[in-house]
Amino acid sequence: MAVKRKVGKPATTRSGRAHGDASRERILEAAREIASERGYDGTSIALVSERSGLPASSIYWHFDDKDQLLAAVIERSFNHWLEAMGGRITPRGGETLEQRFVSLLRVTARALTNAPDFLRLGLMLSLERRPEEASARTLFLKVREQTLEQTVASYKSFFAGELDAAGIRKLATLTMAAVDGLFIAREVSGDQRAFEASFELLGAALLGAAERLKSRNARPRRSKS
């Protein structure tokens, strides 16, 4: 057990029997579908087996246990999410600041439409807090932290010289929170149009918040504390 692939690859691309990596993909895909519908506990090996067409023994050949399987699902979904974002977290060209800002949010909205499972499953895991932490949850929180840092970096160039580091972080946190909330609202209502419209409004809201942070910054009220 615990013999992972990636060690071998001897001359020929695929080793052993006909399938292998393909089976691994099918398992991950099935697990992704089910987990994003039913959460951690609702994802049973029997269900994954049925939907992937592979027996439980194959699942356990490819993955150590259910926990690792779900963690692999998170990792894979995160990569899909990054693909859908097209690496475009850094700002691109645009006219006014607001236009560039809103266009960034629009990219985010589209990515959430094309690859919703990462955030959906991730939020489900985030809200759980069982005594024994699922490693899938830990992994999600880790990559989410990275996303926050990227947003902070992006905002640094957006609001260069206008906001201090603390303000930028607050704004980035509020942004991600609002995006999470709007995502949930769309998942519940299924209203894609309202979802996209909300992102326009969110742009104005965040810029309003930035204005507030600026004026706070002007009058030297609150220090580091």
Added chain:
Amino acid sequence: MAVKRKVGKPATTRSGRAHGDASRERILEAAREIASERGYDGTSIALVSERSGLPASSIYWHFDDKDQLLAAVIERSFNHWLEAMGGRITPRGGETLEQRFVSLLRVTARALTNAPDFLRLGLMLSLERRPEEASARTLFLKVREQTLEQTVASYKSFFAGELDAAGIRKLATLTMAAVDGLFIAREVSGDQRAFEASFELLGAALLGAAERLKSRNARPRRSKS
């Protein structure tokens, strides 16, 4: 089965054996704790039985099945949430519009701190979408819809004459989404101070969004469509 209390109450307050309503409360309390930690599937009757100190048969005497139990938990948590809000969704006295607005948000933040289980469990249920809908989820979505309507009503007096009905609804939706997101962020990070500070910022953000909606309204651009 399906013989519900509340029908009886003949002269004496409590009927039957010593406990009864008290046991029902203990079961609900145990189920609330567990469900808010582990979600729907993670809430097993055996666990509720253990934590409440009552056998499974008692649980099934008080509730038809697990589904109804969880729905009762949602209902109870919602009432706690309403208590924590103190019925203060309608605006109270204040000086500037922004101050009244932010004070309303602050009340919401405090209620979320004092009674977090309603939203926590509700969001977990919202994100799930198993084929057979849990009635707990349906109930949550229903009372949540009511909350949205109350927010809309509240905003109507806040922005009377300044925003049209569609704008008010958009703003209310964005508000609830942002609150959801901030709530999740706090649950993950455990940072209560950052949570409260975010609500201040959210106030500015929403007022900024309201400004945007106003100016949209001034130039008669988008119609009902």
Added chain:
DNA sequence: TTGTTTCTGTAGTGATCGCTACGGTATGCT
């Protein structure tokens, strides 16, 4: 051919799942 590695199919393991049958006991009604 013989052996090795890689993956699948069959058939389970004990534990836990939601749920129930049923008797017992405490209470209230008459």
Added chain:
DNA sequence: AGCATACCGTAGCGATCACTACAGAAACAA
């Protein structure tokens, strides 16, 4: 007292849970 109702305790139902033992099938290497 007699009877009914309300609730708890024990014990266990079939189903499903995560997980595994093990043999066989298909590809490689020698």
